Amino acid sequence: MKMKQNRINFLIDGAMFLAFLIATAPRLSGLAIHEWLSLSLAAAIITHLLLHWTWIISIGKRLFTKTTWRSRLNYLLNALLFVSFTVTIATGILISREALPLLGLTMARDRTLEFLHHQASDVTVLLLGLHVAIHWSWIVGMLRRIIPVRRVSRSVAISRQMEGANQ
Amino acid sequence: MKLIGRILIILGVTWLIVMGLNWLRMQNMLPINPDTARSERFVDGEHREGFMRPGRGFGEFRERGERHFEKPSLDGVGDVLGTLTRNRRGYRPYPALYEPACASVRIAGES
Numbered sequence: 001m002k003m004k005q006n007r008i009n010f011l012i013d014g015a016m017f018l019a020f021l022i023a024t025a026p027r028l029s030g031l032a033i034h035e036w037l038s039l040s041l042a043a044a045i046i047t048h049l050l051l052h053w054t055w056i057i058s059i060g061k062r063l064f065t066k067t068t069w070r071s072r073l074n075y076l077l078n079a080l081l082f083v084s085f086t087v088t089i090a091t092g093i094l095i096s097r098e099a100l101p102l103l104g105l106t107m108a109r110d111r112t113l114e115f116l117h118h119q120a121s122d123v124t125v126l127l128l129g130l131h132v133a134i135h136w137s138w139i140v141g142m143l144r145r146i147i148p149v150r151r152v153s154r155s156v157a158i159s160r161q162m163e164g165a166n167q
Numbered sequence: 168m169k170l171i172g173r174i175l176i177i178l179g180v181t182w183l184i185v186m187g188l189n190w191l192r193m194q195n196m197l198p199i200n201p202d203t204a205r206s207e208r209f210v211d212g213e214h215r216e217g218f219m220r221p222g223r224g225f226g227e228f229r230e231r232g233e234r235h236f237e238k239p240s241l242d243g244v245g246d247v248l249g250t251l252t253r254n255r256r257g258y259r260p261y262p263a264l265y266e267p268a269c270a271s272v273r274i275a276g277e278s
Contacts, residue, residue: 028239028241029239030239033239046174046177046178049173049177050170050173050174050177053173082180082184083184086181086184086185087184087185087188090181090184090185090188112192112197116188116197
């Protein structure tokens, strides 16, 4: 059951990471895909938070009492990541030229918001890198479980080589 | 019901962050405002390709209707790798890919 949940988390997180990479390359995706993909990423972030709700609440409750410094750092990093994601997406919605007009809303061009959008996206890239780094062992572990790599022991490998040489 | 409550909490926190940002903006407490953005960063970014990062500068959203990147283009495929490795000086994994793209923007702008 736990493994199944881990797999679901892994697949959702992987898809989110890929979507984020594409969303941060608007030259590749074009503006329309950039905007719609970012909006769907916002929905995915909500899903991600809901899937990790127990962790958020449990660590949040004992953030200032008894928990490890690693968990505190992780919590702080995730909170900052959430804020930077929110700022990026909110400013992105406000400067939207594809998604918002489709809903009948047109905003006046605002340089401050554009600047904030770029700055927040840069901060998000940085924080997301740290987020991935903190969970690196889990990511590698999940990858190994999903794509099992056969590990041949040294002695078996040598005996196979010997057999090949004899033939 | 619990799920809806949690979603509402997340949206509520998001709303508070956005409102906080807007309040900071209204109070001019953000490190930038339209004037500084224009004088310090945007003008440079608009006239010089790659003030912050080559090919992805602040002029990126300028005159959107005329910009080639409105449409998907494989010219920007290097940006995905660039996202993973980019820095303040800018990273061009495939410099050749950027040049035709920049040229097409200039042509589009001139016509």
